[in-house]
Amino acid sequence: MSLSMWLGLLAICALGAMSPGPSLAMVVRHTLGGGRSRGIMCAWAHSIGIGIYALITLLGLAALLKHYPMLFNAIALAGGLYLAWLGWKALTAQGGMQQKLAGGAPVSAWAAARDGFAISLLNPKIMLFFMALFSQFVLAAQHSGGKSLIVLTPVIVDGLWYTIIAFMLSQPKVLDKLRAKAQLIDRITGVVLLLLAVRVVVSI
DSSP states (O other), X not given: OOHHHHHHHHHHHHHHHHSOSHHHHHHHHHHHHHOXXXXXXXXXXXXXXXXXXXHHHHHTHHHHHHHOHHHHHXXXXXXXXXXXXXXXXXXXXXXXXHHHXXXXXXXXXXXXXXXXXHHHHTOHHHHHHIIIIIHHHHHHOOSHHHHHHHHHHHHHHHHHHHHHHHHHHTSHHHHHHHHHTHHHHHHHHHHHHHHHHHHHHHHO
């Protein structure tokens, strides 16, 4: 893979990672609920899901999904239902994340990793991103080094971006302000996730 081709891949991965959506909302929520470590855990678990999609595209399974729309629709429906469940949980959180923290029950590392991984793996928007834009880079990678770059680049870019977000949000002054608005953040996160879930189910 040429340098110019890799820079194009890097730019697309960066734009994809930086676009606001449920992934950002989930990293914010876990940073708020458990501090920097939970936000970073969520970030890198999310990047693993991204890496799986990159590997799927590299192996040609994305083309298989195009030819079997029922399989794609089943995955998209599962993703939509999961987003709806996360949204409902956020909307119905009693007293917001602040009350949970005051009660001595911060978000666990397992929950942060689980939600980060699942929201990337079950987000149809990410699936479509790789199917539509990523295949061109697969064709350009003839050697193992280029193929490794195709998988590692989106993983590292995604993980680093959301790690930066977690670091920024976990600064004491910023975190205190966020926690003061914990219930509002829960509600906004819930609405965003539910709207995305509705959009996914309607578009199937």
